[in-house]
Amino acid sequence: MLGDSQNLKLYQEVLLKINDIIEEDKLTIGDRLPSERELAERLNVGRSSVREALRALELLGLISTRRGEGTYIEDHNSHRLVEIISFYVLRNEKAKKDLLELRKIIEIDLVRLAAERITKEYIQELEEILKRSEEKVKSGEIPLNEDYLFHKTIALASDNKLLYKIWNMAIEYGKTILEGSLERNGRPEVSISEHKKIIRALKDKNVKEAEQQMRAHLAKSEFYA
Amino acid sequence: MLGDSQNLKLYQEVLLKINDIIEEDKLTIGDRLPSERELAERLNVGRSSVREALRALELLGLISTRRGEGTYIEDHNSHRLVEIISFYVLRNEKAKKDLLELRKIIEIDLVRLAAERITKEYIQELEEILKRSEEKVKSGEIPLNEDYLFHKTIALASDNKLLYKIWNMAIEYGKTILEGSLERNGRPEVSISEHKKIIRALKDKNVKEAEQQMRAHLAKSEFYA
DNA sequence: ATAATAGGGGTGGTCAGACCACTTTTAATT
DNA sequence: AATTAAAAGTGGTCTGACCACCCCTATTAT
Structure with a gap:
């Protein structure tokens, strides 16, 4: 997959691993990802590292997270976060x-x-x-x-x-x-x-x-x- | 600015605040952002919240962070992280x-x-x-x-x-x-x-x-x- | 028996603190 | 003055604590 993975930060590796999980578990739009704690355990990393990865995905609208419920796969939706990004871009x-x-x-x-x-x-x-x-x-x-x-x-x-x-x-x-x-x-x-x-x-x-x-x-x- | 800011997660607010800092301090491409610890203090939030915000910006190529040096504003550059995102999109x-x-x-x-x-x-x-x-x-x-x-x-x-x-x-x-x-x-x-x-x-x-x-x-x- | 309420467990959200790896700056030595 | 070492500062990662909210189950009331 990635040619040279030596210099990836952990959250980047977590992103790749989450992608693997999505593929392996055959998760699709609307499905719920494993909990942060489960992901941390499963991937053998700290929960913070999981959260950092998820924040990145969330800003892209690829997932949404809801307190008390979990983290869901989104169809790369547009949402209010795009507005935040636009300040940086424009x-x-x-x-x-x-x-x-x-x-x-x-x-x-x-x-x-x-x-x-x-x-x-x-x-x-x-x-x-x-x-x-x-x-x-x-x-x-x-x-x-x-x-x-x-x-x-x-x-x-x-x-x-x-x-x-x-x-x-x-x-x-x-x-x-x-x-x-x-x-x-x-x-x-x-x-x-x-x-x-x-x-x-x-x-x-x-x-x-x-x-x-x-x-x-x-x-x-x-x-x- | 944002119409309805009641439901923003902290990292989202941090993103907006960082944008303000960039504007106020007149930072441009290549300039260094304040350190995570300074941002956390300045914005009165935990360092984790700052980091979550920064990870999101980093995945978009809007900043780059380097251990021991700091966090720099980028010109929305293309970089290896795009490859990671592509697995999610494609x-x-x-x-x-x-x-x-x-x-x-x-x-x-x-x-x-x-x-x-x-x-x-x-x-x-x-x-x-x-x-x-x-x-x-x-x-x-x-x-x-x-x-x-x-x-x-x-x-x-x-x-x-x-x-x-x-x-x-x-x-x-x-x-x-x-x-x-x-x-x-x-x-x-x-x-x-x-x-x-x-x-x-x-x-x-x-x-x-x-x-x-x-x-x-x-x-x-x-x-x- | 059914409906409503309470409690428990689980989820994400945030913070603090610890410690490590690396870089830059400062101080000490040559 | 140049070199080396130490200190300070930066990001990177982990752990643990505690809170707000949600969902499910069990208990109570009707």
Whole structure:
């Protein structure tokens, strides 16, 4: 496995051993890991070393630990901890700029893949989201959540979990630099019309058109400026 | 900052506090953080809590700690720890497939940006790498390192550090599933010719052409199958 | 017999202290 | 002044204590 393991700190070795345990015990998402005390005994290390390893995994969203219950394997979930990390990553203006750009690029990548792969179910979902958006606009509200869900559904429809997670990370990081400005500068009716065009292209499995419409949509978005 | 901080574990609060210290003390990449003992005292927590926070940052490559010396701020560097994480992330065949696909997509994104932004210096560098590749092929060697450097230089020329880091992560993760097969299936001379075309397009700042040539290059690569 | 409550055991969360390996700084010796 | 040794400081790991919370079992009340 690892080529050169001589210089690994103990918590790093524990990480590898925990991975082995997951494989050996055939644990999957949602399953509970052995307790800290059991892991310490099993791996012949101190409990602190186990905890250090687990903290590292926890920050990555790969596990979650609950007092009184135990430690559970997660599907690399996004969670509030991403926000903490973002302070470390986004320390200067260039990094923030890179993030906004990345987000835009990933949205295009996602919509291209979605156009190839989208299922009836996701199409239906997009249409429901669209409908709810329209209703919100009619009653004078801004469909922020629907806007987010629209993009999220496309990301999921791409059927590339890694890319989805990167998009999700970009969204979460973005929250720390765009405080309060989830608010769109474009007019909601315009966004809805653009969403319609994107859905049309996805239905038609038209990669080029989907890309084009998404580009147009994003270009009008001061969000991504 | 954080909206709702009531439910944060101590190590999470420590992470935030360390971030504050970095900002207040105006620490930058390469600077040394206060010692664990000082942090523990300064933040009024146990040293274990400090260590748990630091382990989490370390796994992300945001810091490095050295026995006898201290803890240093890193530029979110790639390092051996990425390999450990990859075992957790790449647990099934779909994840591996997603990774390979992601890598391909990112390479395209990078070359597009590079075509817009590349500097004379990077062009020169690419040309030198190309030359070294040619020399290696002439002497019967396979220019694996030059191949890697070629792609890395393009990634850097994109001038989007986040995207570069994602690419780098994809490379590192990829090492664990393509053991030994950094070896290319394509013939080296063909790759070199393709590299030439890509460099041509980059020099011309021709985004479409750069993309097209990179797609062609990647399509011929069983590496990304 | 069923429902509610209490207690016990187990889990994670945090702290303090001890001691070790290594590095850097200071002091002593040449 | 240069070299060596000792002291101080740093991270690395372990142990043990105790707390907050959760789940399960046993007991009590209805």
